[in-house]
Amino acid sequence: AQRVTQPEKLLSVFKGAPVELKCNYSYSGSPELFWYVQYSRQRLQLLLRHISRESIKGFTADLNKGETSFHLKKPFAQEEDSAMYYCALSGDAGGTSYGKLTFGQGTILTVHP
Amino acid sequence: NAGVMQNPRHLVRRRGQEARLRCSPMKGHSHVYWYRQLPEEGLKFMVYLQKENIIDESGMPKERFSAEFPKEGPSILRIQQVVRGDSAAYFCASSPQIAREPTEKLFFGSGTQLSVL
Numbered sequence: 692a693q694r695v696t697q698p699e700k701l702l703s704v705f706k707g708a709p710v711e712l713k714c715n716y717s718y719s720g721s722p723e724l725f726w727y728v729q730y731s732r733q734r735l736q737l738l739l740r741h742i743s744r745e746s747i748k749g750f751t752a753d754l755n756k757g758e759t760s761f762h763l764k765k766p767f768a769q770e771e772d773s774a775m776y777y778c779a780l781s782g783d784a785g786g787t788s789y790g791k792l793t794f795g796q797g798t799i800l801t802v803h804p
Numbered sequence: 805n806a807g808v809m810q811n812p813r814h815l816v817r818r819r820g821q822e823a824r825l826r827c828s829p830m831k832g833h834s835h836v837y838w839y840r841q842l843p844e845e846g847l848k849f850m851v852y853l854q855k856e857n858i859i860d861e862s863g864m865p866k867e868r869f870s871a872e873f874p875k876e877g878p879s880i881l882r883i884q885q886v887v888r889g890d891s892a893a894y895f896c897a898s899s900p901q902i903a904r905e906p907t908e909k910l911f912f913g914s915g916t917q918l919s920v921l
Contacts, residue, residue: 791837
């Protein structure tokens with residue numbers, strides 16, 4: 692069975708400090724991992740995907756298959772990063788991946804001035 | 805493009821009533837997914853539909869819940885004889901097609917908050 696765990700419900704940092712949102716997963720195949728973000732009064736939106744290996748808004752995430760983790764990191768947090776962050780996994784459903792995602796419980800990040 | 809539209813934003817029902825939640829996908833999108841978020845939990849997949857077809861309903865409760873995506877009109881998630889435990893936020897997402905990496909083009913609606921009294 693697929694599972695995504697975000698151990699921290701709440702995370703508070705000060706502006707300019709590094710931030711790391713933890714995500715661990717369990718899946719027997721080759722998963723695709725994602726981070727989604729929901730800013731206040733906005734819709735859930737994709738932040739980044741492990742496949743693209745890109746940096747979005749200064750955030751990066753590396754898939755560590757040995758530790759089954761996909762932690763989200765940013766070296767210098769900004770106030771506008773305050774939001775709810777969800778880690779999500781898409782399993783290889785018969786070779787066709789679609790919008791069936793397994794989400795973690797979410798982490799509320801608050802960046803203080 | 806207004807994005808994925810869900811209505812109503814808030815729905816209050818008494819126990820035993822029916823709840824109908826609507827989702828209009830983005831223009832050009834023919835695939836719809838419904839998710840439920842119970843309090844203090846993450847979003848959980850319920851059902852995946854294409855026009856007039858249910859593709860994957862593995863996350864749907866066996867009773868009282870049904871979903872449809874007709875040829876014309878929005879997708880409907882229907883909950884019959886609601887109970888307090890159905891109180892949750894229900895999110896809809898849409899994508900344009902099955903592609904190699906469709907999750908990149910997955911867009912979410914704002915959700916419907918269902919409260920059962």
